[in-house]
Amino acid sequence: MAATSGSIFGAMLQEFDGAARILNLEPGIWKILTHPKRQIIVSCPVQMDNGEIEVFCGFRVQYNITLGPAKGGIRYHPGVSLHEVTALAAWMTWKCAVAHIPFGGGKGGVICDPTRMSRRELEALTRRYIAEIIDAIGPEKDVPAPDVNTNEQIMAWVMDTYSMHVGHTTTSVVTGKPLEMGGSLGRHEATGRGVTIVARESAKHVGFSIAGATVAIQGFGNVGSVSATLLARAGAKVVAITDWKGGVHNGKGLDVEKLLDYVRQHKTVDGFAGGEPITNDRLFRLDVDVLIPAALENQITMENAPEVRAKVVVEGANGPTTPDAHQHLHQRGIFVVPDILANSSGVTASYFEWVQDRYGYFWTEKEVNERLEAKMCEAFNAVLQTSLKYKVDMRTAAYIVAIGRVATVTRLRGMYA
Ligand code: GLU
Numbered sequence: 001m002a003a004t005s006g007s008i009f010g011a012m013l014q015e016f017d018g019a020a021r022i023l024n025l026e027p028g029i030w031k032i033l034t035h036p037k038r039q040i041i042v043s044c045p046v047q048m049d050n051g052e053i054e055v056f057c058g059f060r061v062q063y064n065i066t067l068g069p070a071k072g073g074i075r076y077h078p079g080v081s082l083h084e085v086t087a088l089a090a091w092m093t094w095k096c097a098v099a100h101i102p103f104g105g106g107k108g109g110v111i112c113d114p115t116r117m118s119r120r121e122l123e124a125l126t127r128r129y130i131a132e133i134i135d136a137i138g139p140e141k142d143v144p145a146p147d148v149n150t151n152e153q154i155m156a157w158v159m160d161t162y163s164m165h166v167g168h169t170t171t172s173v174v175t176g177k178p179l180e181m182g183g184s185l186g187r188h189e190a191t192g193r194g195v196t197i198v199a200r201e202s203a204k205h206v207g208f209s210i211a212g213a214t215v216a217i218q219g220f221g222n223v224g225s226v227s228a229t230l231l232a233r234a235g236a237k238v239v240a241i242t243d244w245k246g247g248v249h250n251g252k253g254l255d256v257e258k259l260l261d262y263v264r265q266h267k268t269v270d271g272f273a274g275g276e277p278i279t280n281d282r283l284f285r286l287d288v289d290v291l292i293p294a295a296l297e298n299q300i301t302m303e304n305a306p307e308v309r310a311k312v313v314v315e316g317a318n319g320p321t322t323p324d325a326h327q328h329l330h331q332r333g334i335f336v337v338p339d340i341l342a343n344s345s346g347v348t349a350s351y352f353e354w355v356q357d358r359y360g361y362f363w364t365e366k367e368v369n370e371r372l373e374a375k376m377c378e379a380f381n382a383v384l385q386t387s388l389k390y391k392v393d394m395r396t397a398a399y400i401v402a403i404g405r406v407a408t409v410t411r412l413r414g415m416y417a
Contacts, residue, residue, distance in 0.1 A: 008087040008297050014323045016090075019399030022390055029407050036086050038062040042132035044110065046124045058110040058129045062142055063089035066409050069140055070106030071096055071347055073147025073176075074129075074154070076122075080109035084297070088147075091318050091340055092347070097402035099344040099379055101351040106142050108133070114149045126154050130161040137162065139172040139358065145350050146176040148221070148296070152188070156181060172357035175350035184353035186368035192226025193369065194345020195316045196234060197376045198337050199227075199290050202312045205384065206335050211235030214288040216310070218242050218280060219295035220269055223316040223343065225260060227292055232256040239288060242280045243295075246270025249278035249286075284308055293320035300325045308334065315339040330393040338395035340402065341383050348375050 013034060020030055044056045059082050062070035072092035075085070085107045093105025110129055114122060136142055144158055158174040159181065171182030179185065186193070200210040213236045217224045220243040228238045237253035245268035248254060255274050262272045270277070284291065284300065285307040293299045294316030300308065305325035313329060313336045315321060321329070321336065329336050349372060356362050363371075387397035 007083060008319050009083055009090070011319060011323050012087045012090045015395060015399055016094075016403070018392075019396050019403055022392065022396065023400055023403060023407070025403065025407060029410055032410060033064065033403065033406060036061055036063045036089065037065060038136070039082060039086060040133055040136055041082060042129065044125060044128040044132055046121060046128055048121055049118050056110050056112050056125055056129070058108065058132065059085045060108040060133045060136060060142070060144075061085045061089040061106060062136070063105040063107075064093040064406065065104035065106075065142075066406050066413065067097060067104050068102035069104060069138075070142035071101075071103035071145070071350065072105055072107040073145045074108040074110070074150050074158075075147040076110050076112050076114045076125075076149040076154075078111060078113045079296075080111045085109045087297075088318055093406065094399060094402035095340040095344045095347055097405040098340050098383065098398050099348045099351075099375060100382075100405070101348060101375075103143075103347070103351065106144075107147070108144055109147075122154065123157055126157040127161045130158050131165070134162065134165050137173060139170060139354070143172070143350070143354060144174050145347070146222070151222075152176060152178045152183065155183075172354050175353040177353070182353070182357045184349060184356055184368060185363065185365035186372065187349045187353050188222070189226045189230070190349030190368075190372060191223045191316070191343050191346035192228075192230055193372060194348070194376045195223065195227040195292060195294070195314055195342055196230040197345070197373060198342050198380055199231065199236075199292070199312065199314045200234065201377065201380050202314065202335055202337055203289070206311055208289060208311070210290075212237065213290055214239050215290045215292065216240040216283050216286045216288045217292045217294055217316075218283055218299060218320075219293070219317065220259075220263060221294070223346075224292070224294035225263070227294060227316055228254075228256045229260065231290075236290070240275075240278050240283050240286055241269050242278060242283050243269050247278040247280065247283055248272045248275040249283075250275030286310075290314060292316050295320070298322055300329070302328065305329055310334060313337070315342045318343065326393075326395060336394060337380075338398050341379055341394065341398045344379060345372055345376050348372060 089107035096103040177183040291310035297319035
């Protein structure tokens with residue numbers, strides 16, 4: 001896949017190269033790990049509510065499956081492209097390796113605007129997309145999950161479509177399902193919980209306490225909203241949140257529970273009376289202890305990085321910081337917890353769900369959360385120790401850990417020819 005400059009696959013390659021050089025990675029393995037294993041493009045005809053037929057373009061990329069089945073979400077967004085899905089699938093590869101779970105990296109996406117589609121249209125699209133990629137997915141092959149604009153209900157349709165095709169109920173083909181049909185307790189909150197854990201550990205490392213710390217969050221979807229709730233519960237002051245429509249700021253701390261109620265009704269934080277309006281642009285420049293980009297890619301760029309004043313940046317989203325902006329933040333002494341570590345608790349809880357489905361035995365929420373806490377602390381410490389050992393930033397360190405693990409298994413398995 002060609003990397004165009006300024007592209008997110010190019011960003012992934014840049015991050016990869018920095019770590020691969022430090023590891024003295026041999027050229028052959030370097031080549032293997034910088035190419036996607038499999039890219040699928042499908043057309044999904046759907047009869048819309050007005051009777052007309054629309055054809056949606058969908059993708060599924062299995063970037064690398066050396067460690068196990070491909071794992072990664074399905075994204076519904078007008079901006080989806082093969083290029084984006086490939087970069088996201090590569091990041092899933094490194095994320096699963098950092099999290100130390102036996103999965104490769106995959107990602108799916110459909111170009112669509114789910115905010116303009118009815119529930120029936122979304123169901124028809126989901127079922128047709130899954131039918132089109134049915135041969136490529138499965139509990140041992142590739143296990144999808146939620147991502148931007150997809151949720152538990154959509155995962156239920158994925159599970160049902162696959163099960164109808166193979167002729168028996170197969171819960172472990174997809175994670176992030178409703179609890180009643182093989183979902184795991186704690187999965188819905190897992191990504192925000194992990195973001196909270198790494199924010200707490202980073203604060204400890206940098207020298208302040210998360211209790212009483214000020215936090216700004218971009219994004220109020222699954223990751224942003226759960227992070228806000230759990231950070232507020234941990235005593236942090238969440239002072240600003242923005243979403244797709246607007247933002248809200250309150251220097252004394254927002255009432256997150258009230259904001260959640262407001263968003264349930266209005267689908268946006270815009271207009272919430274418990275604070276002043278704020279733009280994304282201003283949110284990034286706020287004088288806060290912790291900044292959490294939890295929306296889409298390419299949000300912290302050289303446009304705003306020079307004015308970021310946070311002590312710690314925790315990447316709840318995938319790829320929110322461009323490589324040059326990251327370099328700039330690092331040089332200014334800002335502690336950045338990279339996406340492949342910071343939001344890896346989502347896929348870690350997915351791994352727990354897959355294990356429980358295959359085992360047919362389900363854990364309590366306490367068990368899930370305790371295992372998640374242990375896995376996140378293990379991953380955070382492995383990356384922190386690597387960053388201290390090689391005197392590199394946390395992102396390069398996370399790549400060193402991830403590439404090291406995938407390369408070791410690639411060497412052990414050898415070349416099939
Ligand atoms: N979409 C999430 C991510 O980017 C979760 C993936 C999964 O659980 O497989 O990490």
